[in-house]
Amino acid sequence: MKKKVEKRIPEEEVANFWDSHDATEVLDLSSQKRLELIYEPPVQSISLRLPVPLLTQIKRISSRMDIAYQALIKIWLAEKARQEMSHK
DSSP, X not given: OOOOOOOOOOHHHHHHHHHHOOXXXXXXXXXXXXXXXXXXXXXXXXXXXXXXXXXXXXHHHHHHHTSOHHHHHHHHHHHHHHHHHHTO
C-alpha cells in the first residue's frame, strides 16, 4: 500500500491562486468527495539551548503524553504567550 504524501503549498501561492480563480470554476460541488485544505503558518527555525535536566524532563513528559517533545514545547509556549497577551 502506497503512503499518501501531502504536498505543502506556500501560503503566498495559495493566495495568488484564489485571487485569480473562482471556486465554482475549480470545485465540483456535486461530488461527494471532501476537499481538505491544510494551512500551516510560516515557521522559523531557532536554536534554543536548554539545560540537559530540563530537556530530559520535557522528553519524559512528552513520552507519557505520546507527543513529540518539540510539539509539546510549542504547545506550552503558545499557551503561555496567549496567557500573557490576555493580561494586557
